[in-house]
Each structure stands twice: as structure tokens, then as C-alpha cells.
Amino acid sequence: MPSASSPAASGSSIGVGIIGLSTSGGWAAASHLPALRALEGFDIRALSTSNPDSARRAGEQYGVPLAFGSAKELAESPDVDLVVVSVKAPDHYTNVMAALNAGKMVLSEWPLGKNAAETRELAETAEAKGVRTFVGLQARTAPHVQYLRDLIADGYVGDVLSTTLVGSGHAYGDTVDQSNIYLLDPANGATLLTIPFGHTIDALTMVLGEFTDLDARAVTRRTTVRVAQTGEEVAMRAADQIAVQGVLESGAVVSAHYRGGLSRGTNFLWEINGTEGDIQITGPNGHLQVGPITLHGARGESSELAELPLPAAYELPALANARTSPAYSVGHAYAGIREDLSQGTHRIADFTHAHHRQQLFDRIEAAAKRD
Template identity: 35%
Template sequence: MGAKIRIGLVGASVSGTWSSRAHMPALKASEEFELTAVCTTKPESAEAVRKTFGAKQAFHDVNKMVTSNEIDAVAVVVRVPSHFAPAKTAIEAGKHVYCEWPLGKTTEEAEILTALAKKKDIVTAVGLQARACPEIQYMKGLVEDGYLGEVLSVHCHVVRDGVLTRPSHRTWQRDITLGANSLTILNGHTLDALQYVAGAIEKISAIVDTRVSNWLDTGRNETVTVTSPDHIFIQGQLCNGAPMTSHTAVIPFAGSGYRMAIYGDKGTLVIKGDDSVQLTKLSLFGAQGNNTLNEMVVPDSLNLVSAETPGGEAFNVGQMYSDFARSINEKNQYVPSFSTAVGLHNLIDKIQSASSKRAMISVQI
């Protein structure tokens, strides 16, 4: 193995955030990346993160970090409304960029970043890490190899609990215009995994609804108004002709977790977990020519991360970093790119359009 890729992470923190739970542990265990620098908004917090995770440098000015000659790649792990500026600055500095999903607050932001990245000829990755999950990859391979025969239909659902309350640092997600909500995140990851495994969606009808219009801010003990949707129902058709349905929701109590089933004329595949597809440990089951679903053993060759990589949320992110490194070193694309993100942003726009028009609309351009 050659020299490690030197990466700087924007949006670092010691605890309690997505970066501290997933990205930092994944990078600390990585065999391909060196966590060279971390960046927060304050010198004190940046230094605390540097010490906690063993980074070489701490920055509180994102422009200084991403333009440093000691950085090869940048990870953008701030809140969604703040993705655009650091990602754009890093691209303009010629750095390879891994940005969390959604890529931008809007489709327009995602398109601008994608065009700029193509112009600068850098490697990009977007945090659609369900694709890096070994069980999802194995399921995709089985479908492609004909395990199911002709795909007849696809059904997917993910239902999480906890919609009634939010801690103060997360109530900003109540505003649909900020781009981080159940439609973009929970539904976005779910549909990306569905299309990755079963094929692209051709046309859809949808219901996008906000059933709980107020949250309790648990830090301030006050009620806040919500415009972000919490229920997304989709039915449509894949490009291969198979009908599909998807139900994504956040409800008050006892969510039922994640499940995707693909039915073919030779068999059935079912994958499921206790939480969102990108976050949870998944189990894959198959039946071929009979009615008994048996759990399937996923090949060890699909595990790319080091043995030191923690399980849970950090695992799939670690898988993504391994493929991101491979993409950089081999100058090929092994991770979902910014172009992938633009496609998903456009699909979500079409879902909103189908819901408002109460009509079946074409997704493919």
C-alpha cells in the first residue's frame, strides 16, 4: 500500500454528532486515510477534536484548511444548509471531496457543485453509504446474476419513531426549505438503495404529507411549528417494467424499522433491519423455488474496512472511505459521486411534484 491520503474534515466534534459517531471513528481506523486536519468554528473545540481523534492539525477557518498543501481530500460533514460553501472552496482548491447527503440544500446547489467538480477533474463522493453495505451489495449481485429470474415487483418501507420531540440542536430540521428532513434523508437513502439494487425508477405518483405539525423542543420545553414532511408514500414503475412501492415515515411510537422485498418469477429476496437502511445492521433472506426464506451468508470479500472499524453507524461510512480511496488511487469511480447525488435530488423534486399535482409523472428525462 502506498502513502495514506491526507484528509481534512469540516464539521468535526468530540461527541453527539454524526461526524463524531460515524466519520471520525471510521477515519481513525482507516488503512487508506490519514486524518490530517479537523475544522470547527472555534479554536478551542477544534483543538479538543484534534486531541480526541489524533489529527495532526486543528483549524477554525475552513478556507485555510481546505487550501493547505498538506491536505489531499476534504470531508464535508456540517449541517446540510452549510454544505455548499466548504465543498465549493475545496473543489476550487483542487481537493477530492466527500460530502454528506444531501449534497446541497437545493438541487441547484448540487448541480453547481457537480459541474465545478467535473471542470476541476477531481474525485467526488456523496454520503449514500447504504450502497457500501455488504448485504446491499450482495443483494444487488444476486439480482444481477438472475437469482430472482424476472423481477415482478419491489416493495420497501422504513418507519422510525420519535416524531413528537427534538432536542434543541435538531429543531432546525423542522423547516423544509433547509433541505434536511424525512423526504430528503430517510426517504432519499431508502430510494437510493432501492434503485441501486433493483434498477432505476421510471415513473411515480406520491403523497408527501406532514402529519405532525408541531414538535416539542425538549431543551427549551416549547412547541415549534413544523413544515418538514413525515410521511412519504410512493408507487410507481421501474424502467424494467416492475411496479414498485415505498413507504417512508416517522411516527410517534414503536417504529417497525426497514424492509425491502424484491419478488421475481424464480424467487424472493428480503433485506431488513431495525433502523434506516444506511444506519442499521441488515440481514438478507432468500427463497428460490420454494416458500421458505432462509438467511443468506454474505461473502467476507465485501467487507473492505479494517478490523478496528467499529460496527454500527461508522461501518458503512468506513466502507465508503475505502471505496473513496480506491477511486482516488485508481482514478476511477467506485463510490456514489456528485452526479449520483444530482440524480437523487431530481428524483426527490419529482416526488414533491407528483404529490402536489396528484398525478403519475415521468422521472426519466
């Protein structure tokens, strides 16, 4: 059951503090801010950036009353119930730990840590302190993915025989934005494997089950890429081709391939083939956590795929106009957080799940190194 001190349990608004909401925009401004403002039950009370001056400017720009120059100050504020960590992956550990040490609930962007050791320590610390945690694997709460899960569970395709996935990772192509150079170094933990592939494979396993066996390839085909703003060539140290084959708990066979950049052809295609039918999921890029996606299916005597419209029950009316926005999936995740806190459930992925998912990526990397 929820704690008696939980704002959601008492029906009051959850006071949110966002670490990383800056005047330069970015993910927090594009997703967390509009998502929270579209929903009832949340009150954005604070933000923090790297210094007091930038925090003050951000507070004025976004109309957030409390602006702090450090994560520690934000986490220790009595006005903040839920700390949202929306900074670059290499900085997650320090900021998340500040929230945990302050005894606050925390939502961290994915990946939780930049490596297995950080992820494990954060999960163990949260458990030891008894703090509710959430991790930004919002593809699994996206309405179309929830609908897909239910279609499979209800037997739309019968027994799943196999699933095939191909996606483009966009940011890991032949050019890189100056602000994203850190993505090219695997030591930072924000790679093609962990981000676009990671979000998608997490959703795949939620829908179809976990891997029991797998083999993998992780290859760097472009050894250098060009910085968009300057034309400078910089080293690509992370793999820009990820290929995984394996078997799921059900016995279904998986073939998944992610490539850096964008294709002139297919940028996201996921097919699920079963004894009674087939489902095809398509989208504009391989970032399933952002979307938007469309489902098509056919079963029984039907020989041609037809669109499977999203039933209204899966979508929050407050977010219905944001289907093409990053706020769409994030907003549905926040709605799940509110429900978890008010009802004492654990539907939204937490730090323990993040550690579990990191272990899958470790298995993939280990398999790729065997060859």
C-alpha cells in the same frame, strides 16, 4: 486513470481534513473518525470547526495535529488531500465550495446541497475544476446491499415483479432533539424525503434500476412536535409521511412508504418479489445507510424464508466488528474511495450522481404537489 499527483496512485496515504469534527461528538466523531482509523491508506491530518478555540480543543481531544478555525484554512492546507464535509446540510454548500476553490478532492455528506440549485452548481463547479468528488450515499456501498445487488443480478429471484418498502424515519416523529430542529424546515434540505428515504431509495435504484414513472404523496400529519430537552412545541413544516408508487426500468412495480418517528411494529421492511423467488430485507429503523440489516430469501421449491448470511468476501476484516456502528458503511465507502483513486475507477457516487438523485426527489415533490 488516476492523476500522477494523487496520493493513492503513488501508494502513499491520503491526507484527510474533516470539517465538522467537534468536541460535541456528532456524526463525524461517530462514523468518519473510527472508519478512517480502522483503514490503511488514510491519515487524518486536520480538522476545522466554527472558531480557532473549539478547533484547538477538538484537535487535542481526537489527537489530530492540525486544527483550523475555518473551512477555507483547512482546504488550503498543503497537508490535506481529501476534504471531508461533515456539517449540517444547510452548511454544505459553503464548505464544499471552499474545498473546490482550493482544488481539493472532497467528500460531502448527503444531501450535497439544500436544494436543486445548490446541488447543480456544486456538481458543475467540480466538473469545471476537474476535481474528484464523492458524496455520502454510503448505503449503496454497505456490504449487505452490495450482496443484495449481486443476488438480484445473478437471478436469485428471477425477473423482479415488484418491490415493497416501508420504513420509519426516527428523527421526524413526535419529539425532536434541540440540535435537530433544523430538520423540520424543508428550506434546510434535510428532510424525511432527502435523508432516510433518500438514502434508501438511492440503494433501491442501484439494486433494481431507476424509475421510469411515479406518483407520490408528501403529507404533514403532525403539525407540531415537542423539543425533547425543553418540552416546547415547535412547528413541523416538512412532510412526515412520504408515499411513492411507480414503475422501474425493468417494469417492476414499486410501493414505498416512509413515516416519521418509530413504529411499535415494523421499522424497516423491504421485499423484492420475483418469478423464481423472494428476498426480504429487515432492520431496526429506516436509515439503511446506518444499518444493520439482515437478508432472508427463498427460491424454487423452498416455501419458507431463510437467512442469507453475508459472504466474507463482501466485508473488510478491519470493519467486521463494527456492523452495528455508523462507521461500518462509511468505512466501506472510504475503502471504495481509496480503490477509485488508486485504480482510476468511479464506483463511489460523486457530485454528478448527487445531482441526478436530487432530480428524482424533485420529481417526487412535483408529483406530490399535483394532488
